[in-house]
Amino acid sequence: MKKINIIETALRDAHQSQFATRMTTDQMLPILETMDQAGYYALEAWGGATFDVCLRHLDENPWDRLRTIRKYVKNTKLQMLMRGQNILGYTHYSDDVVEAFIGRSIDNGMDIIRLFDALNDLRNLETSFKAIKKYGGHAQGAICYTISPFHTVEYFAKIAVDLESMGADSICIKDMAGILTPKIAADLVVAIKEQTNLPINMHTHATSGTGAMTYLDAVQIGADMIDTAISPLSDGTSQPPTETMHIVLSEMNFDTGLDGDKLVKIASYFKGVRKTFQSAKIFDDKVYQVNPLILQYQVPGGMLSNLIAQLKEVGAENRLDDVLAEVERVRSEVGYPPLVTPMSQIVGAQAVVNILSGSRNTIIPNEMQDYVRGYYGRPAAPINPEFAAKILQGEKPITQRPADLLEPRLPSARKEIEHLHPSDESVISYAMFPEITKAYLERHQVTSEYGWANAGALG
Template sequence: MNKSIKVVDTILRDAAQSLIATRMTTKEMEGALDLIDSAGYYAVECWGGATFDTCMRYLNEDPWERLRTFRKGLKNTKTQMLLRGQNVLGYKNYPDDFVELFVAKSIENGIDIIRIFDALNDTRNLETAMKATKKYGGHAQAAICYTTGPVFTLDYFTKLTKEMEELGADSICIKDMAGLLTPDRSFKLVQAMRKVTDLPIEVHSHTTAGTASMSLLKGVEAGADIIDTALSPLGGGTSHPATETMHISLSEMGYDTGLDLEVLQKLAEYFAPIRDKYVNEGVLNIKMLQVEPKALVYQVPGGMLSNLLSQLTQQGRPDLYEPVLKEVPNVRADLGYPPLVTPMSQMVGTQATMNVLMGERYKLVPKEVKDYVKGLYGQPPAPISDEIRTKMIGNAEVMTDRPADHLDPILPKLREETAGLARTDEDVLSYGSFPEVAKDFLQNKYA
């Protein structure tokens, strides 16, 4: 009997985020929903991550309305979102009451699977979101942020797997945001996890360094149940392995993906002109489609590579791209090897840029980085040396318990602040996530 492998397509969220800065409109996506729904996918990752902010900030769209559109169009396919644990969809820790309502409303408006991660793999920051997902009837997928460094051994990852299972995870995802998984690492990691859990294991990797399709295949051979792919128009580069390619490869190896190749080809035809439009508008930078083996050396996610390049170009210093890239792993080591995923990738990238621009390391330290060193984001994977800590925050106290335990409930205050502006709980949550952006958006929406 063929072993079945489930496929999650990311074209509506992570693929679009990785290659075209999440600028695809709901209208452009809506036209493909019927086809997507008949393709045979296990799920479609379509919400969360940066989409929420981008909808309001750049597209003048209501992210909740987008989600309801997906729910209407995807009758046979599960919808999936990415949630940053206690950070929800923002860049800081939110109080538990906010996290719970956000999860409740996400499920109510149409989400089936919530992939929950913490940028530091601190499982204390997953607890509230996971409990809420289970409480409101969603599938709670806990995600391990995969990265490399002296502390990230197979023992480290299997311990995390067990902690996540104890928290009530329905499945576990290896989230390789930087494309650092090589085929060998993928095989050994899935094999090690398979020994300690019977939960479904999903492998998610970006093709930044050119290894992802091989890593997914080796993960499947080692016992993974689900893989993440992206339809070919937005596959490859800093995105994910192309869905059609993975389907053909796996089918020939005797695996049943459940996908219909004819439908996938029609979908590729649908999305190709949309992709070309973003190429013509200059949104899709050719650099994002190039294979970048440096990612394996610098351990930098594709989205971070593109952000660094565009920020330095805006400052008129694209010449500093290489020096900043070289400084990133040094800063990361100093900060206790945080995985480079939002918000840590932004912090490490900004700090590395400042170090290079200033010509002196840690002469200027952003507030977020100081907060991180103070323990406000959770526990770093490895200890930060006394020397670095003192240089950054002097003798300030370092928090060692769960950061959200220090946060008071925020919903009453948010409801008060949005009186006359917000008409629904969803509006309140939009405002709580991105106050300035949501204020403008809601004023226009109800004008």
């Protein structure tokens, strides 16, 4: 009986996809010990948008969240999602910040770091891989799946080979938009298994309705791990339900290692959490609906929920379909980037501006301009020459690894907030998110064992 490892996403991707990452640490606490006893291979509990949202919206210390989860989850691996040189932000950071962030994350209890680059430009993962190996973590190299004339099975398999040579301990096929179909999933697993010796973790979303089918075909052909979400936080823009996948895989003679009774308790708890978000009107029915058009638009769950929220803020939610169609057009013009952070935000912002302004590409946000100039990395396909010319105006885009242009940041970051007596962690946070970290520090001038007001030198 083959073991299929299950990674539960309730503490990170599930609520990021459905509730704009608004679950608090206090809402997680009562169920953590039960989750630890349920037999999961890992709990995805940190990374992605959680760090930003903790500081920006929840008035929480994200490092404290990690320590708290580790305190109650004693037996199950903790996993996080990291954006390579972007860390958990939306731009490239210097190598010293990347290494320090990874070191502190592993020191505070993180086991598995899933690394991806939004453009599949592996130069942007080099520093992260080295740091994870240095500090003794598990480096999972993620391939960002997308569909275009340039993104073939052979293209993705070559990335897997390169990730293995960089030191990856496992491979994740990361389908952030839920557009991976069962046949292509099986083809990818076969190709990667033939060319590497690494375990394969499948990650998809249920947005288009193909998620559970994709998992089943991938597992039957050789995938080793799948990401699922406990049922109250599953489906729609989230992952397929944990309980359903457990039952079906068990009937097919796979061993998930999960305790069905514990899953019932976990589901019961998160039903209450979901009701809280529904009452607060954070939950939108659109993120729970199956939308086969996602196979065309390729919009990930988190991006969809954020687009809905942005349009609501300006009273333009009726323009969602127009924006989704515009996302597809913009993406084709800028080299078919996978729609994952930060490219999902960059392409999404351009699409929203184009639709709401009534004029295409007359207003180009700074982040899109930096992308065209090469500051995010190398796209898989050429950018439309007319679009590029508007930005470059005769300049040449950079060709080196973008982070090679960055000076070490931590010394200057510490100096800028030295009057707040920052801890090592607060310096790292400030280097990534200066405004919201400084505001947090000013609100929380307390001293404790891990307090943000502690002094200390970065090692």
